[in-house]
Amino acid sequence: AQSVTQLGSHVSVSEGALVLLRCNYSSSVPPYLFWYVQYPNQGLQLLLKYTSAATLVKGINGFEAEFKKSETSFHLTKPSAHMSDAAEYFCAVSDGNAGNMLTFGGGTRLMVKP
Amino acid sequence: DADVTQTPRNRITKTGKRIMLECSQTKGHDRMYWYRQDPGLGLRLIYYSFDVKDINKGEISDGYSVSRQAQAKFSLSLESAIPNQTALYFCATSDSRTSNYGYTFGSGTRLTVV
Numbered sequence: 001a002q003s004v005t006q007l008g009s010h011v012s013v014s015e016g017a018l019v020l021l022r023c024n025y026s027s028s029v030p031p032y033l034f035w036y037v038q039y040p041n042q043g044l045q046l047l048l049k050y051t052s053a054a055t056l057v058k059g060i061n062g063f064e065a066e067f068k069k070s071e072t073s074f075h076l077t078k079p080s081a082h083m084s085d086a087a088e089y090f091c092a093v094s095d096g097n098a099g100n101m102l103t104f105g106g107g108t109r110l111m112v113k114p
Numbered sequence: 115d116a117d118v119t120q121t122p123r124n125r126i127t128k129t130g131k132r133i134m135l136e137c138s139q140t141k142g143h144d145r146m147y148w149y150r151q152d153p154g155l156g157l158r159l160i161y162y163s164f165d166v167k168d169i170n171k172g173e174i175s176d177g178y179s180v181s182r183q184a185q186a187k188f189s190l191s192l193e194s195a196i197p198n199q200t201a202l203y204f205c206a207t208s209d210s211r212t213s214n215y216g217y218t219f220g221s222g223t224r225l226t227v228v
Contacts, residue, residue: 009154034216043118043204043219044157090156094216100208101147102217106156 002027002095006105014113019063019078021108023091026072032094033074034102035065039087047089050074061085086112117141120205120220127195127227135190135223137205144210146188147217148172148180151202160203163188164210195227 007022025031032051036044048059055067061084065076074091091105118139127133137146144165149157159172161180169182177199181189192199202224206217 032216036216036219041221043221044206044217045219046216049216092216100210101159101162104157106154 002031002093002103004091004093004103004105006089006091006108008108009106010109010111012111012113013081015083016080019076019081019085019110021076021089021091021110023065023074023076023105024072025074025091025093027093027095029095032100033065033067034092034094035059035063035074035076036090036092036104037087038090038107044090047076081110081112083112083114086110116221118205118207118218118220120203120223122223123221124224125226127225129196129227131195133192133195133225135192135203135205135225137188137190137220139186139205139207139218141207141209141218142185143207143218144185145208146182147206147208148178148188148190149204149206150174150199151204151222157204160190192225192227195225197227200225200227 003026005024034049035047037047038044048057050057050067058064063078088109090107092102094100121136147162148160158174163169163182179191205220208217
């Protein structure tokens with residue numbers, strides 16, 4: 001069965017600083033990987049996804065993530081944080097052996113300081 | 115109109131009461147899911163349905179039941195609500211034909227059991 005671990009339930013950065021949110025996965029088959037963002041009082045929105053094409057995936061709002069098979073990682077980055085990036089971020093893995101159902105990590109709350 | 119609509123958005127109910135949360139979608143997706151979100155625990159799957167006649171338990175189905183009334187509608191019921199069912203509940207949909215595209219989420223229902 002697949003699983004996802006997000007290191008750090010809370011991450012705080014200053015506005016303009018690099019954002020790095022960590023995600024490690026385990027999967028018995030080549031995975032599909034996703035990052036979702038949840039703004040306050042809203043549902044989850046897809047930020048970006050990896051589906052076995054390019055290993056560096058660009059998403060919305062300047063975010064990107066790199067799939068590293070050797071490290072079983074899919075970390076999310078953004079070069080310069082903006083106040084509007086404050087939200088909760090979820091990493092998810094899809095298992096092709098289980099109808100491509102998603103398993104979610106525990107989430108990381110990103111706080112951006114002025 | 116939203117692609118995935120959840121009603122109500124907020125609900126306060128008393129212990130022991132029966133309550134139904136509703137989800138409808140205009141995406142034309144065949145698969146629908148119910149998750150609950152608790153701080154620090156991420157999203158946990160309650161029930162899922164791959165089509166109208168296919169309903170399956172998730173990891174935390176005890177105390178919940180579901181009904182797939184049509185392809186577009188998937189309801190979650192708490193037969194006798196208890197305080198530890200206080201949580202944020204999300205409905206999600208996906209298309210089996212494009213399952214590597216991830217899920218589309220509703221805006222959530224915040225349920226408080228007192």
